[in-house]
Amino acid sequence: xxxxxxxxxxxxxxxxxxxxxxxxxxxxxxxxxxxxxxxxxxxxxxxxxxxxxxxxxxxxxxxxxxxxxxxxxxxxxxxxxxxxxxxxxxxxxxxxxxxxxxxxxxxxxxx
Amino acid sequence: xxxxxxxxxxxxxxxxxxxxxxxxxxxxxxxxxxxxxxxxxxxxxxxxxxxxxxxxxxxxxxxxxxxxxxxxxxxxxxxxxxxxxxxxxxxxxxxxxxxxxxxxxxxxxxxxxxxxxxxxx
Numbered sequence: 368x369x370x371x372x373x374x375x376x377x378x379x380x381x382x383x384x385x386x387x388x389x390x391x392x393x394x395x396x397x398x399x400x401x402x403x404x405x406x407x408x409x410x411x412x413x414x415x416x417x418x419x420x421x422x423x424x425x426x427x428x429x430x431x432x433x434x435x436x437x438x439x440x441x442x443x444x445x446x447x448x449x450x451x452x453x454x455x456x457x458x459x460x461x462x463x464x465x466x467x468x469x470x471x472x473x474x475x476x477x478x
Numbered sequence: 479x480x481x482x483x484x485x486x487x488x489x490x491x492x493x494x495x496x497x498x499x500x501x502x503x504x505x506x507x508x509x510x511x512x513x514x515x516x517x518x519x520x521x522x523x524x525x526x527x528x529x530x531x532x533x534x535x536x537x538x539x540x541x542x543x544x545x546x547x548x549x550x551x552x553x554x555x556x557x558x559x560x561x562x563x564x565x566x567x568x569x570x571x572x573x574x575x576x577x578x579x580x581x582x583x584x585x586x587x588x589x590x591x592x593x594x595x596x597x598x599x
Contacts, residue, residue: 399583401585405586412590413523413573413575413589414589415586415587418578418585419585424587456522456523458523458585460583464537466525466528466539466583467539469522469523469525470522471522472523
């Protein structure tokens with residue numbers, strides 16, 4: 368069981384927007400602005416898409432955005448494109464001895 | 479270019495030992511933590527632990543404490559993940575990754591290519 372809870376799958380059609388949620392506790396997501404999101408295509412290493420809740424690294428499309436409310440963080444992808452089809456993982460700093468936790472991952476299917 | 483280059487795929491038998499590596503380049507290796515992440519076949523990412531090569535300060539996820547050892551040799555800008563006695567359940571892809579800033583809790587913006595470890599009799 369992962370420390371952060373994500374839906375197993377989401378889907379959307381090209382051009383649509385989707386949102387992936389990531390629910391934790393006040394010891395991780397809710398307590399710190401250190402939520403990040405990663406994209407992973409099959410057979411590839413994860414890629415950082417969002418850091419510190421809502422910041423995009425250089426080179427990441429502005430179609431990707433992040434937010435947080437209470438113990439739940441969200442990743443929104445607007446204007447869905449075929450290449451967005453991938454697994455997405457959230458992660459957060461945690462005050463527990465674990466230090467960092469990941470969500471279980473969400474498979475995004477572009478219909 | 480900032481990059482992490484990991485050692486190659488390994489095939490081992492249960493009970494054998496193993497040490498895999500992650501070499502950093504293009505940045506000050508002693509100024510950034512290096513973390514390790516496990517991904518079992520068809521499963522999600524699991525944070526294993528992290529080391530600060532500057533002083534070898536190491537933190538482990540409770541799930542991996544005692545199961546693996548994380549170390550680093552700053553003279554050759556290389557971090558390591560090792561097992562003393564492998565189990566079939568250690569079969570996984572292992573990634574090293576560097577946080578984007580100096581904090582151990584920061585997001586990982588640089589990832590190695592991964593090292594597949596297969597443990598089978």
